Amino acid sequence: MKINLLDFDAAGLTAWFAEMGEKPFRAKQVLRWVHQFGEDDCERMTDVARSLRARLAELAEVRAPQVVGDSTAADGTRKWLLDVGNGNAVETVFIPGENRGTLCISTQAGCALDCAFCSTGKQGFNRNLTAGEIVGQLWWAKKALGDFRSAQKPDDDAEDGRIISNVVLMGMGEPLANYDNTVTALRLMLDDNAYGLSRRRVTVSTSGIVPAMDRLGNDCPVALAISLHAPNDALRDRLVPINTKYPLAKLMAACKRYLEKSPRDFVTFEYVMLEGINDSEEHARELVRLVRDVPCKLNLIPFNPFPDSGFRRSSAARMRRFVEILVQAHIITTTRKTRGDDIDAACGQLAGQVQDRTQRRQKRTISIAETAS
Ligand code: SAH
Numbered sequence: 001m002k003i004n005l006l007d008f009d010a011a012g013l014t015a016w017f018a019e020m021g022e023k024p025f026r027a028k029q030v031l032r033w034v035h036q037f038g039e040d041d042c043e044r045m046t047d048v049a050r051s052l053r054a055r056l057a058e059l060a061e062v063r064a065p066q067v068v069g070d071s072t073a074a075d076g077t078r079k080w081l082l083d084v085g086n087g088n089a090v091e092t093v094f095i096p097g098e099n100r101g102t103l104c105i106s107t108q109a110g111c112a113l114d115c116a117f118c119s120t121g122k123q124g125f126n127r128n129l130t131a132g133e134i135v136g137q138l139w140w141a142k143k144a145l146g147d148f149r150s151a152q153k154p155d156d157d158a159e160d161g162r163i164i165s166n167v168v169l170m171g172m173g174e175p176l177a178n179y180d181n182t183v184t185a186l187r188l189m190l191d192d193n194a195y196g197l198s199r200r201r202v203t204v205s206t207s208g209i210v211p212a213m214d215r216l217g218n219d220c221p222v223a224l225a226i227s228l229h230a231p232n233d234a235l236r237d238r239l240v241p242i243n244t245k246y247p248l249a250k251l252m253a254a255c256k257r258y259l260e261k262s263p264r265d266f267v268t269f270e271y272v273m274l275e276g277i278n279d280s281e282e283h284a285r286e287l288v289r290l291v292r293d294v295p296c297k298l299n300l301i302p303f304n305p306f307p308d309s310g311f312r313r314s315s316a317a318r319m320r321r322f323v324e325i326l327v328q329a330h331i332i333t334t335t336r337k338t339r340g341d342d343i344d345a346a347c348g349q350l351a352g353q354v355q356d357r358t359q360r361r362q363k364r365t366i367s368i369a370e371t372a373s
């Protein structure tokens with residue numbers, strides 16, 4: 001198989017070019033073609049030397065994941081289903097906002113961490129996505145939304161004119177369990193010769209893999225969101241099993257260390273609201289005590305149901321009371337709007353339907369095969 005140009009960040013491409021005897025500025029040119037103009041035909045990279053163009057065309061290609069589904073919700077949220085081989089699919093979701101557009105990207109097919117309320121977790125772990133598959137989701141979405149610059153007007157890229165202004169690694173998978181590929185993709189997102197996104201507008205969401213949080217702070221600090229979901233270890237052990245390895249005291253200490261490196265002066269704590277499980281007044285008070293000395297914002301996520309989850313979304317009244325207690329303690333609290341739930345694009349619903357569809361497709365293939373034979 002040909003080399004995928006989407007797999008290289010600037011350092012990687014420069015190193016590969018050096019092996020071929022090419023100068024570093026060639027890597028910069030190619031990065032711009034691929035990630036700023038969305039060009040996937042090496043022969044059309046006009047300012048690249050003809051000899052290099054021919055070699056690239058022979059050895060390499062721009063291989064974004066193959067799109068096998070594309071749906072738009074009533075609220076404008078758009079979801080692409082991407083085939084990543086062996087019957088695995090991942091999802092990318094674009095969420096338009098009033099003055100920003102957010103792309104939610106997946107980092108793994110499935111997830112091994114098995115959080116109790118997450119449909120991706122219930123699916124089990126298939127494999128890590130490559131760096132090219134991670135950044136390829138951004139490449140593809142920019143293509144589909146017409147958000148690449150024109151090679152004719154290469155400097156026309158006002159930050160506030162972009163359709164995709166923010167990227168969140170909150171799709172399927174645990175980004176910090178696929179560390180190297182995630183960081184390569186992040187570097188491309190931030191690189192001025194590639195997507196040129198501000199560190200503050202790229203967010204990694206993690207269930208709390210403490211050593212990898214420290215590495216990220218050193219290697220590639222971006223905005224950080226932590227999937228907290230419970231205010232004490234006993235409950236978090238049940239909801240987010242990785243907590244048994246990295247309990248809350250360690251996690252809170254890691255958040256403080258991260259803040260010394262972070263482009264933002266707060267971390268975001270995500271807290272999914274599960275009726276009768278983690279949403280009582282006592283839980284709210286316990287949460288206040290837990291996060292009181294960590295500069296943070298709290299983002300409450302109404303639970304998004306999926307078949308046989310065994311959980312229910314907290315009622316509006318319970319959520320209101322919960323918010324009240326946090327706000328009284330001066331914790332900045334927002335409640336996430338549920339977006340795209342009519343196309344199963346809401347948080348934690350990703351891939352809930354994929355398996356069904358895959359199985360259905362398999363069944364259909366089998367029955368077609370039977371009919372044919
Ligand atoms: N693995 C990473 C990122 C992907 S999950 C993480 O766990 O942070 C993105 C967010 O959606 C996480 O906060 C996750 O806890 C939340 N989530 C998972 N399942 C959900 C569901 N059914 N309803 C609402 N939010 C959910």
Ligand code: SF4
Pocket residue numbers: 111112113114115118119120121122171172173174207227
């Ligand atoms: Fe994995 Fe995040 Fe889902 Fe937990 S919530 S199972 S870490 S994707």
